[in-house]
Amino acid sequence: MPRTWWKTPVALLMTAVMLFPLYWMLNVSLTRRDSIRRGDLLPFDFTLDHYRAAFGDQLPYLGTSLLIGIGTAALTLAIAAPASFALAKLSVPGRGVLGFALIVAQMIPAVVMALGFYSIYNAVGLLDTIPGLILADSTIAVPFAALLLTAFMAGLPRELLQAAQLDGASQWRTFRSVVLPVSRNALITAALFAFLWAWSDFIFASTLNREGGALRPVTMGIYDYIGAQNQEWGPMTATAVIASVPAAVLLVAAQRYIAAGVTAGAVKD
Template structure:
């Protein structure tokens, strides 16, 4: 560290602390007894685990729903995005430039506009307040991103490998399944992770398409059990937020190296 840049580390630590303070306060309140929350203690002097006991009793069905929706969104996203990306990257499809442009446009459509359209369609199709309906809605956000990410990687794969497979008699589908997919592992994990996180944190689609789902509501809606017209249960609310954040945090930590490799894959080509 040079004499001119000594201030960068303290500034970085200060900015990091400011960004992480809301997370710390969420955890702090979740461990503070109900009578002491309004005191605004910086550390939970009146420590309690009662809020987490309430959450584990009340919110497990909602956590299960979020898990089902997240995994379903991952499966549907990869099932659609992987072959689509391969076709865009490696096959001579007409109108590929237009399709890539439409993928970008699809990500620019506001989710609130999409939710209104889904509500009209779902009300006629009988998909309101259902898990498949949420999976389908969340996949519309994840698929365009996954196709663009995977196609960028697949376009950089050595063409000699696929040519060798074709000379050995492998069909296009066999080449995709046996060569392209194994080599695209990092990008597939990255696309799956982002799809899961989008579905796990979704509130707009859940509040619009699954408002009366009862126990089938995701955790982002289950937290509303502690918000009333005249009173808010801050302790259980923050404990629910902590519990809901843990799967996403664990996934990001475990898959960090795959995400770093998957996001940068395809950025540099020979």
């Protein structure tokens, strides 16, 4: 058996390289403004002023991002879950074409969709609104969620559904009372990815909000610190650190559900 002692140091080195941008972001956020340009590896001139400024400036934007993320996750599940059940277990005409369309929908660049949304939103008055951003972000999340949930629901035993129908349950009751509970891991995974996509969105937020709009997410709030002649690196990185915390907490809390949900439907009996 070949010796593999070298794999651990290589893995640690690769991990350190990948995590270094996160560490540098934290380091800069804790360094005084006049000392940032020195590029110290540790925040010797420690300060929390950047975080005070970030919380003072960005708290409304964090609330907006939270509303958009939760709304996107809810809308994504409301559309993708019943659609996936229909594609997986019901006799839907053109099911193969619909599945292919879901794959193609994920290939469309977001910037192309943003331009189309802008024209529509400008006509119907949805620019600079939270529902408008939720709807736009859902167009990215729904195809992925539908494919993930369809793969899982296709692997559910047909006997389970037939037993519910023999007890007099309708298709809708079977979906609500049987399919949704056993699809918990896949649903949590789809909802989490939808939330993270909405939380990190910049293209839709920058396109579908008017200049200076009040209902901007935190990604646009970070952009406020980038000027033509000057960049506020301290508050910018502090805001980025704050915005990273909810995503990190959610990923850690839902880790076991994600592992089970992503592999759902990969193996069938």
